[in-house]
Amino acid sequence: MKEWNDHFFDFLVSHAKVYGFIFPSSEIYGGLNAVYDYGPYGIELKNNIKEFWWKTMTILHENIVGIDSSILMRNDIWNASGHVNEFNELLIDNKDSKKRYRPDLLIKEHVEKKFSNHPKKKEDILFRLSQSLKKKDLLDLKILFDELNIFDSISKTKNWTEIRHFNMMFKIKNENKKDLYLRPETAQGIFCNFHNVKKSTRMKIPFGIAQIGKSFRNEIFARKFLFRMREFEQMEMQFFILPEEEKRWYEYWKNVRLKWHLILGDKKNYKLRNHDHLAHYASLGADIEYHFPFGFQEIEGIHSRRDFDLKKHEFFSKKKLRVFESKKNYIPYVIETSLGLDRLFLAIFSSSLKKEELVENRTIRIVLKLPSYLSPVKGAILPLVGKDGLPEIAKKIFDEFKMNHKLIYDQKESIGKLYRRQDAIGTPLCFTVDYKTIETDTVTMRCRDSMKQKRIHIKNISRIIENETGLEKILKKLSDFI
Numbered sequence: 001m002k003e004w005n006d007h008f009f010d011f012l013v014s015h016a017k018v019y020g021f022i023f024p025s026s027e028i029y030g031g032l033n034a035v036y037d038y039g040p041y042g043i044e045l046k047n048n049i050k051e052f053w054w055k056t057m058t059i060l061h062e063n064i065v066g067i068d069s070s071i072l073m074r075n076d077i078w079n080a081s082g083h084v085n086e087f088n089e090l091l092i093d094n095k096d097s098k099k100r101y102r103p104d105l106l107i108k109e110h111v112e113k114k115f116s117n118h119p120k121k122k123e124d125i126l127f128r129l130s131q132s133l134k135k136k137d138l139l140d141l142k143i144l145f146d147e148l149n150i151f152d153s154i155s156k157t158k159n160w161t162e163i164r165h166f167n168m169m170f171k172i173k174n175e176n177k178k179d180l181y182l183r184p185e186t187a188q189g190i191f192c193n194f195h196n197v198k199k200s201t202r203m204k205i206p207f208g209i210a211q212i213g214k215s216f217r218n219e220i221f222a223r224k225f226l227f228r229m230r231e232f233e234q235m236e237m238q239f240f241i242l243p244e245e246e247k248r249w250y251e252y253w254k255n256v257r258l259k260w261h262l263i264l265g266d267k268k269n270y271k272l273r274n275h276d277h278l279a280h281y282a283s284l285g286a287d288i289e290y291h292f293p294f295g296f297q298e299i300e301g302i303h304s305r306r307d308f309d310l311k312k313h314e315f316f317s318k319k320k321l322r323v324f325e326s327k328k329n330y331i332p333y334v335i336e337t338s339l340g341l342d343r344l345f346l347a348i349f350s351s352s353l354k355k356e357e358l359v360e361n362r363t364i365r366i367v368l369k370l371p372s373y374l375s376p377v378k379g380a381i382l383p384l385v386g387k388d389g390l391p392e393i394a395k396k397i398f399d400e401f402k403m404n405h406k407l408i409y410d411q412k413e414s415i416g417k418l419y420r421r422q423d424a425i426g427t428p429l430c431f432t433v434d435y436k437t438i439e440t441d442t443v444t445m446r447c448r449d450s451m452k453q454k455r456i457h458i459k460n461i462s463r464i465i466e467n468e469t470g471l472e473k474i475l476k477k478l479s480d481f482i
């Protein structure tokens, strides 16, 4: 168990690969840094997470609708939104290793390691860091960096360049060899469609637009598996409000989003942290942080973007992006909730992966205790043995219910091994066809978490799966505080 705890993150990455959740991109050519592919069970889990978020936003909130805007957009949008000039990270190079880093992250890591037993000292340094970032004072930041005597972990030297800015947007060329950007956030597609959506749906303020889609960032310090990737997915929602209601809606969304996360996991794994360093478009901001295997880190951001984006787009596009409602002509304010789908996947995967010692038969099992409504496969139909007509009955049951639920039929190993395999991919229920099935039309139902077994009639299988693994129950629970 000690080894499991000490090397949990390595086990997690390996489990994700071996059981078909996450593969390194371009692996047969040596891999591509900070880019990953979702495998057969990974995509099912990811799609279930998306569906859960999407339904929460667009079904439980009657005043939120969805869109799916394009990844490629005109450069005018990124000039207007400020991303061309402001969407920068800090950069420092080590001249000996030729490796590139984010100095703010190196400082944070250094402080975590060196001063974990000196909270006051740690707090002072982090305060100095936040002040330099706020003032965008690169000289001051470099002084702090040098004072901390930070070595490069590869070259073991302190031979650093000056600190500089680096724009995080990926550039590509179009057919005329002109630069285009891959979007670094999905939000701008929402702002630019604000009027189209409002007109076509006849929505009135307050209302929201939700979107799930890929974003791209040329991250300098991309690592920690799915946590910081160069190609990732965001689930964003922009909520358009009356300017005077900014505080109320900001508090509402902070509260509602935190509660949504708490439904998914243990309370002690979540924190709400107000921002000390705001993005260029935001006036108020907080992060929901999750306790990843490498510490508390941001999983979702909630910001008030005020009228920053609509105002800029109105100015640059010369198209009216204001509303005339309740006898007022105004540009609405926006509260944004922005959640990283891959980060949420990692959070759910890491909190679900368990190693259990089974005292009764002195073995261990690796089990993925996913919330059952998110499990990639809802039920496995397994014949006890591969003969005497049992596979045929099991296959018939599988065919009867496969249209309603994501099921698996498997007869490749002994029943004990089949159960372990379903545990490892997080299947909540297994239904085993045995000799009694032939006479009684009943099967053994085995539950993933308790490992308890129970005899049930075949005709009840579908209803039980729906009851135990459907989204409806959880959506009802959520609707109580929305």
Ligand code: GAP
Pocket: 184, 185, 186, 187, 217, 219, 226, 227, 228, 229, 230, 232, 233, 234, 236, 298, 299, 300, 301, 336, 338, 339, 340, 341, 342, 343
């Ligand atoms: N539209 C606002 C926005 O994009 P952000 O804080 O930069 O805000 C929002 O990003 C969320 O997107 C983050 O909380 C995180 O979950 C996810 N995210 C950002 N960069 C990421 C990356 N490189 N890899 C994976 N997820 C990322």
